[in-house]
Amino acid sequence: MSATTTRTLALLDLLQRHREWTGAELAARLDTTERTVRRDVERLRELGYRVESRTGREGGYRLAAGGAMPPLLLSEEEAVAIAVGLRVAAAEQLVDGTSTALSAIAKLEQVLSPASRRQVTALATAMTSPEQGRAPHVPPALLGQVALACRDRERVRFSYEDAQGAATRRRVEPHALAPARGRWYLVAWDLERDDWRTFRLDRMGELTATGAHFASRALTRADIDERILVASSAQRQPLEATAVLPMSLADFAAHMGVWAEGSDEPRPGVTRWGLGGADVRDLFYGLSWLPQDVDWRVEMPDDARAELVAMLRRVLSAVEAPPASETTGGGPDAG
Incomplete structure (x- = not known):
């Protein structure tokens, strides 16, 4: 492959990143001159790509929709089939590297x-599982923008509505995007809060790519999976409770790690942490992770409290019961 062809394909890859580039930016990325960029743009146009350009101070290049797609030379019907397959595979987590599939989409x-x-969009929705089909709709354009921002390590701004309906503006460094329980989640470093946050895409709006790039922060695959698990578990549960602890939110977060997300400090030295599940067994499991050296209390419905107390008494009785050999009088040497 000649240097010209390699450079032209590299230019095509940059133009396919769903944003507009100035001639100077493209020249810097390709380590060439703006004049050479103009020639390479003309080569792409000859191949069938609709590359639009604007002159002036705010001018630049962008790849317009609707053009032919060499070198694959896919028909429109073939491209639709591939896009549907990629979206279903990514949403159902049927492939490794979900972000790669989203970038391709x-x-x-x-x-x-x-x-x-x-x-x-219509075909992919019809082909996903019932759980996916009932999930809140995420516009394909937004999904693509977030995926590319993760890939290109580009800061973004967006409006966001939390579970209580409060609207905020966020400025983040997007790191990972993945589906869970029928929803799409973004793990990002929140620049205003100076900490990791996980966002639901169906609650995002007015997303803008800033053009500012960032260096990746330390975040393992296990970290990503855990944060998305926490965020996807923070939905309304059949049974919910609140643990109230006499400790600061910072100390609680140090003990609970990412699972402290969603807790708050209504007054200094007191932290409230919500938990839930299908029944009292789930609550018992969640409460077992709380610090054991502080006297916390639990706010929960009276009937669930009575059921949990009864269950704990049965567990305590079973744990404190003497070994079977002491209760039956038998044992290995009996007789």
Whole structure:
């Protein structure tokens, strides 16, 4: 492959990142001149790509939708089929590297016509599991923007509505995107709060890529999985309770790690932590992780409290019971 061809393909990859580039930015990325960039743009246009350009101070290059798709030369119907397959595979976690699949989807859907993109969304929704089908809708364009921001390590801004309906503006460094329990979640470093946060995409709006890039922070696959598990578990549960602890939120977070997310400090030295589950056994499991050296209390429905107390008494009785040999008078040497 010649240097010209390699550079032209690299230019195509940059243009497929769903954003507009100035000639100077492209030249810097490709380590060439703006004049060479203009020639390479013309080569892409000859191949069938619709590369739009604007002159002036705010000018730049962008890849327009609806163009042909060499070198694959896919038909519109083939591109729709591939995009549907990728979206279903990513949403159902049927492939490793979900972000890679989303990046491919974003590139593919960018060159589809609006009618074909609507067809992809309709078909993918129809083909997903019942749980996925009932999930809140996430616009494909937003999904693609977030996926590319994660891949390119580009800071973004967006509006966000939390579970209580409070609206905020967030500025974050997106690191990972993944589905869980029928929803899409973003793990990102929140620049205003100087900490990790996990966001549901169906609660995001008005996302803007800032153009500012960042260095990746330490975040393992296990960290990502745990944070998304915590966020996806923070949905309304059949049975819910609140633990109230006489300790600061900082100390509680140090003990609980990522599972402290969602807790608050209504007054200095007191932390409230919500938990829930299908029944009292789930509550018992959650409460077992609380610090054992402080006298915390639990707020919960009276009937559930009575059931939990009865269960704990049975457990305590079983644990304190003497070994079977002492109760039956038998044993290995009996007789």
